[in-house]
Amino acid sequence: MDSTALQSTEELIKMLQKFGARFLIDIFFMFILIRFVYYRYYKRSDLFFTFFIFNIVIFLISFLLNKVELSMGAAFGLFAVFSMLRYRTEDISIKDMSYLFLVIAIGLVAAVTKIKDTSDVYEYLFLGLINTIIILSAYLFESSLLFKKENVQLIIYEKIELIKANATSELILDLKERTGLNIHRISISKIDFLKDSAQIKVYYYDAD
Numbered sequence: 001m002d003s004t005a006l007q008s009t010e011e012l013i014k015m016l017q018k019f020g021a022r023f024l025i026d027i028f029f030m031f032i033l034i035r036f037v038y039y040r041y042y043k044r045s046d047l048f049f050t051f052f053i054f055n056i057v058i059f060l061i062s063f064l065l066n067k068v069e070l071s072m073g074a075a076f077g078l079f080a081v082f083s084m085l086r087y088r089t090e091d092i093s094i095k096d097m098s099y100l101f102l103v104i105a106i107g108l109v110a111a112v113t114k115i116k117d118t119s120d121v122y123e124y125l126f127l128g129l130i131n132t133i134i135i136l137s138a139y140l141f142e143s144s145l146l147f148k149k150e151n152v153q154l155i156i157y158e159k160i161e162l163i164k165a166n167a168t169s170e171l172i173l174d175l176k177e178r179t180g181l182n183i184h185r186i187s188i189s190k191i192d193f194l195k196d197s198a199q200i201k202v203y204y205y206d207a208d
Helices: 003-042 048-065 071-083 094-112 120-142 165-179
Strands: 150-157 182-192 197-205
Touching (some): 003 048, 048 094, 165 197
Antiparallel strands (some): 182 197
């Protein structure tokens, strides 16, 4: 084997090693984000496939683009396109879109992050630090450590006589007794006098 072929083989092995290490870091932090943050608070597994496929595809394309000239601009353009995607067959909530944004970000960061004049070990440590910050931020804002987490739910309410400005406290008390939720405020979305009912949004905090 001549020197050119040997050098090419060594470069290929080095690239595969870097690819493997970055891919493992990407999947590791993806698993932590989706399994221990997203699933913990939303108990949904139907979007696992979507999250992981988006992440892996973004990682693979960005890693390949990172090997050609002007790849950073192309990678961020790709990142912007994917972050704006919406499925027409199923509505995706704002929270789900936020997590989709995060999994795309983790894949992109894992693929293109570089630190000049440093070894691969320091690059991987820096990459781990960035992903840790992303996951900790998501966890802190999902939890009630920084502030109380407010939830909202739409209710069809039939006691139309309580839908009055001077009966708000009675209305909230009745809703608390019926739902068992720690309701602290409400907003009336729609009133149907023909059916003697109203659509009410109730806002409540998670139980301590």
